[in-house]
Amino acid sequence: QKEVEQDPGPLSVPEGAIVSLNCTYSNSAFQYFMWYRQYSRKGPELLMYTYSSGNKEDGRFTAQVDKSSKYISLFIRDSQPSDSATYLCAMSASNQGGKLIFGQGTELSVKP
Amino acid sequence: DSGVTQTPKHLITATGQRVTLRCSPRSGDLSVYWYQQSLDQGLQFLIQYYNGEERAKGNILERFSAQQFPDLHSELNLSSLELGDSALYFCASSVASSGANVLTFGAGSRLTVL
Numbered sequence: 586q587k588e589v590e591q592d593p594g595p596l597s598v599p600e601g602a603i604v605s606l607n608c609t610y611s612n613s614a615f616q617y618f619m620w621y622r623q624y625s626r627k628g629p630e631l632l633m634y635t636y637s638s639g640n641k642e643d644g645r646f647t648a649q650v651d652k653s654s655k656y657i658s659l660f661i662r663d664s665q666p667s668d669s670a671t672y673l674c675a676m677s678a679s680n681q682g683g684k685l686i687f688g689q690g691t692e693l694s695v696k697p
Numbered sequence: 698d699s700g701v702t703q704t705p706k707h708l709i710t711a712t713g714q715r716v717t718l719r720c721s722p723r724s725g726d727l728s729v730y731w732y733q734q735s736l737d738q739g740l741q742f743l744i745q746y747y748n749g750e751e752r753a754k755g756n757i758l759e760r761f762s763a764q765q766f767p768d769l770h771s772e773l774n775l776s777s778l779e780l781g782d783s784a785l786y787f788c789a790s791s792v793a794s795s796g797a798n799v800l801t802f803g804a805g806s807r808l809t810v811l
Binding site for chain 1: 699701728730732734739740741742745747752753755785787791793794795796797798799800801802803804805807
């Protein structure tokens with residue numbers, strides 16, 4: 586079993602839809618949770634960063650962490666064609682030197 | 698431009714050969730991480746260096762090795778290449794080596810082994 590599980594999709598939605606992306610994990614030591622966005626096999630870029638449980642909002646993006654369920658989510662409101670990319674969840678623990686463990690990534694396509 | 702520089706961008710070589718991938722971290726970052734991304738495996742952590750010292754190791758093959766130099770740039774050496782080594786190799790850097798760090802990724806080196 587992988588430490589971080591993420592449905593690879595692909596996920597296709599119409600423009601303006603609300604998108605929900607999710608990851609589950611097994612390592613209870615994870616405390617730092619991130620979402621990266623990757624366009625066309627280019628380098629991943631940080632989208633959202635959350636520490637421990639709770640919600641964080643940044644514009645059209647909301648990240649949620651539920652440590653009790655070992656489940657994290659990323660919501661995208663009013664999705665745009667420019668949001669079409671692969672979204673990777675990533676996590677780290679305080680005692681692992683800073684390395685991130687990534688999910689498989691979910692490929693999202695937003696159709697005009 | 699993320700500030701993390703990787704060279705070469707593309708590399709085509711034959712089985713059995715050896716290649717070296719190079720990474721220059723963002724200015725001020727002391728940690729360098731190497732990841733391998735293949736279609737079926739996602740982003741896999743290979744190895745991390747912090748200020749010249751190896752800090753963490755993932756599922757890195759014995760045919761692969763890395764090092765970080767005094768000027769903080771890093772090199773990943775891949776030897777006795779096999780077809781399955783074809784992948785995107787990413788370097789990332791961060792200021793320190795704690796779990797709270799944010800990693801900044803380079804654009805990657807695409808390796809094709811024929």
